[in-house]
Amino acid sequence: MEQEGAGTEQPARRSRKAGRRARKSNGNGRDAAGSSPRLRDVLFKDLRPTDLPSNFRQDLKRLYRFYLDEERRTQLAAMGRVRRTFKLLGWLLKSLLAKLSPGRRLALFASLVMCFLGQVHLNLPDGDKLETDLRFWGFLILLLVLMLELMEKVAARDEIEIARQVQLALLPRTHPQPGGWSLWSFMQPANDVGADLVDYIELPGGRLGVVLGDVAGKGLGAALLTAKLQATLRALSLDCPSLSDLGAQLNSILHRDGIDNRFATMFYCEIDTATGRLRFLNAGHNPPFVLRASAIETLEASAIPLGMMAGTIYKEGDLLLQPGDALVVYSDGLTEARNAADEEFGAERLRALLPRLRGLTAEHAVGLLIDQVTAFLGGERPHDDLSLVVLARPGGAAGPIPPPFVIPAARPA
Template sequence: MADNKPPGFWATLKKDWQSTPIRASLRRNFQELKAFYLTREQQDRLENMNWLKRWLFTGTWLLKILFFKLSPFRRLLLVASLYMLLAQNGNGGRDLTIFGAITILLLLLLELKDKLLAHSELADGRKVQLALAPEANPRVPGWEIWLFTRSANDVGGDLVDILQLTDKCHGLALGDVAGKGLKAALFMAKLQATLRALASDFDDLGLFAKKVNRIFNRDGLPNSFASLIYLCVESNSPSVRLVNAGHMPPLLLHNGTVRELDKGGRALGLVADSDYREERLSLEPGATLFLYSDGLTEAQNEEGAFFGDERMIALLKRCGELSPSETGRQFINAVDGFVGEARPADDLSLIILRRNA
């Protein structure tokens, strides 16, 4: 019978010590603290300070933010714990120090409880997103297709979907809702539901995008928007119909050359009466259509450099003879290697189609 007993305290501590790059983790977490809590103006001011002044200002700002972000009761706990920890020894001072440490632990437990509750809800949301996600290699005769999406956080705001509209016609969608996290995920679910409800009602993709835009504009929050590429392919046919609403233009790879398709209309949700135009293509055997979200080109490494368009196009040219799934894995490995230990800045999504000979 398998032993399901959790590891002990010392065994866990030893494993953490052996597996954690301490210096890199400290640096990464400290940078994340500054990026999350400090304003752009504060970060710019720090750049012009010497190291001692920078540390003093950073510590002061973070402590101030911590104080005001806590609930009233927890603010009182923080002040009480700091007083007891900083109290002079003697006349019971040591006992105050112990109580201060216990109060800090209580405060950490309360904050951890809130985090675990929020994480549990986000994990449930992630399960729903995964349940709604299509398979990675959908079967469409005459085509090889690979779909991929990976969120930067527990839930993502990118949309990757495939719809079977008729026996021969399939719709593919790649969308990117502005922002990240739960807000973007909720709008993504709304966009996906709208696409699935309306896709079979329109023969003209321009009119389809116009209708989706009106709904997204009507139901969205102020300044909320999404980019979208929606395309239709038919079984054993070279024709592709697509509409682009504010997304990066797809790339067409054939015979070692990469061509960027035309730019599309406005992003969904910005203007209620935006017009969109359907574009038609005929792909030669072996040609590949490459759709991507900005999480690819805007992936950043620890030095703040971007993966960029040039690196993307150069890699795509080297993938001319590969299948869509092989091409996709090349890109995922390249991005992961480039980013290194840096935290993902945005969701990453790809749709890759290859016309069979």
Template sequence: MSDQHPNTRRTDRFDLRAIYETSQLLSSSLDLEFVLSNLLRTAMGKLLVTKGAALLYDPLAAAYSIPAVKGISGLEKGGSLVLTNVDLENTMQDDRVPAQLQEVGIKLVFPVAFGHREIGLIGLGGKFTGQPFEDQELEFMASLVNMSSAAVHNSLMVEELKLANRDLDSKVQQLNTLFDLSQEFNSTVDRSGLVKLLTFALMGQMLVKEHIFLIRSMSDDTRTDSGVHIVTAKGIRKDELSSDVTEALCKVEELVLLDGENTPEGCEILKEKGFSLILPIRQQGEVGALLCLGAKMTGQAYQPDEIEFLYALGNLAFVSLHNSYLVDDQLEKERLEEEMRLAREIQERLQPTELPKFDGIETASLALPSRHVAGDYFDAIELDKDRILYAIADVTGKGVPASLLMSNLQACLRILVPLDLSLEEGTAHMNRVITENTGYDKFITYFHGIFNKKDSSFKYVNAGHNPPTLVRADGSIELLEEGGLLLGVLAGMPYESGTVTLNPGDVLAMFTDGVTEAMSPEGEEWGEERLEPLLASIRTKTAEAILDDVHEAIKEFTHNAPILSDDLTMIVLKTT
């Protein structure tokens, strides 16, 4: 027979039944708040304490959250604590309780674990009677916590599953939203529509009003000096985003939260205007855009999944807006190409499509622009039944400016021809007009001459042009150099003429420097030293054949370069 006192046996049975009943109650529920509240209430009732708290360990934050608290003013439900010197194996009492819990009146702490997982802590204040805890009470609480840990663990798992499901639902919603947005972004290249779409997405999904979206290295006239185009700015004026601010933003490579310590130098105005973060948008490893956001209207901080959503949204906006600029560039390019094509057609009409046929002389011509339009000019004007004028010129530069000056020269020549001026007078008048109507850095090398079939004479004036090469029937070579200064340098300059007789079999080649300065792939010029011997060797051929041979020699020398280094123009005359 046992000699244990009957009251002790009743207490043991009561305590064992309480443990069992509490365990069954807690195991019947998967509500974490219910489980922790009842566990805490049972512990406080059995140990006669008025203060208690349940703490759950968050391994990501390395801190303890407070889901349940009773009678402790220093702890707030929903708050968190970072504790030190926590004994996860044994009950902690009095001085062994972590100092942070001692400060709020907790005298007794029981670790809660399930398997190898740390779940949290149950903390209790002292007994309201002021008496110390008895061993029997400590054993009861240890058993209660141990048997209840499975229920706490299960309810915690349910909460984590609920949270995971909410996160999954949120992810699905974000993906659906991004899918819908991608369709809308891809359906238009209208920049204002894309900006509105971005604005509505930020307000609808993130509840954010203040935002800035910048795109780097856009070829647009409204770019800032730092190479950043301000696509949209809400909550701050565009003129407040100075070049210093945008240059500072260009240096941001990673996500930046704008607080007192992390605000990049030069971006203080964003902090002052209530912006919370700077998000660089990368494409192919390079930062192509920057998204700056203000605080959410809810006052909540940005969560990691929201940051991911913003990255995806920023990339959608960047690609679509970048494409809109590319479309604009393409349309502008096509417009310019069409304008250049029309300019080329007009220029071709200003020059003869073929040289006039004239008794006693064969002619051939070639004009190849290095760009759409050229600065070279040639012409042939029949003055009367016995005389014909040939002209060739080269305007400084290339492209549109040179072609406009060439058109001016052509008009000037066509106006002067009916006045029946001498070559010297005509050249002087042209020089005056060109000088008065062009800048100091624009000038023209010019050569013109008149062939008279009565006496086979060729009278000419050379205004600084490449001297035409006259190859006599016997192979000897003369250069036509008489004249004066090139056009457009100084008004009032006098010009002299020269005269040669073109005998049967003689060949006269007039050309611009695009012929002699044609470049090989190695950067060598073709030069007069190749042109003159070639002309002498093929002088017996027809004018057309001579021109073709020169052209073929140049193409071979330049390896048939698709883009010429300069405009190339040549006229070949051969007397018969």
């Protein structure tokens, strides 16, 4: 009995000590009274020291691309090292100031001047001398500008998170698998919200619509236009007599209601699961690949992207997928993915991978391609939304296959 009592007393003491520790800290640097987290906990929260070098390099690349346009980057590449350094600093500073509001622009410039002047000596009218270190005041002004910018960013983040949740709700929750077909897709936004569209549309007569679209630009504005394109396509595709008419109506609506320099590329196809025939519309999108038993074909765009020019004529294409064939549709975020050496993944690298997809289901084919892109990036963050759709018709070797052809659209009278 004594041994049993002694044995239970030690765990009891340990339990009381654990309770005091738990009350002292609730696991994220706050004590039970709800006081502020310790500075050490704030500084080192979610910190992975091994990731710091790669994260720092990626942040520098993102800053470089954000503050300098393609023309500036091309000019810098042609300069010598010394001249390039001074030009880079000057252009970065001007671009930074241009992106701030007028008040903060002046405040930041004043803080930089103060930091440059440092300690100053002023002769007062009564003969006294005033010495002050302007770097301290410059630092305070710089901190104030940073706090204001961070405040707006955090406030905008909440709105973007809501938009992200709405966008996720609009994505397909399942991948339809019609009898004799295999279908899978992948979509990875480069930012919190994406501008790529991947959707499946159930149509009358047992047909299935599949779309991959890419709206120009990034951020919340592009995401809203993507949602508009999705809603418009879903409404029009149910009873449109031809895909030529569908393209014309989509183009008219996006051109009428769109914003300058905002357009959308789109590849849309409708599958007749019984016959294996597809009718498709390529509005300025990257040419999808058709993987045959012994060949690889491409489906070129029939016209410019949607919303660019009123009255554009689009053409409907027709395609037959035999057992063993596959259709691979992708966004430019896949082929334009860049690694640390600033090399593009490229359409040719994608094409070279396609023979490895023969005999795979669409899910495994998508997984293989995404794994290859991820390995190519080597930890680099994609700078554009990355989307992929694979439609496969599993089966044996294909026989003679008619080539895809395009049905000319009827010109308006």
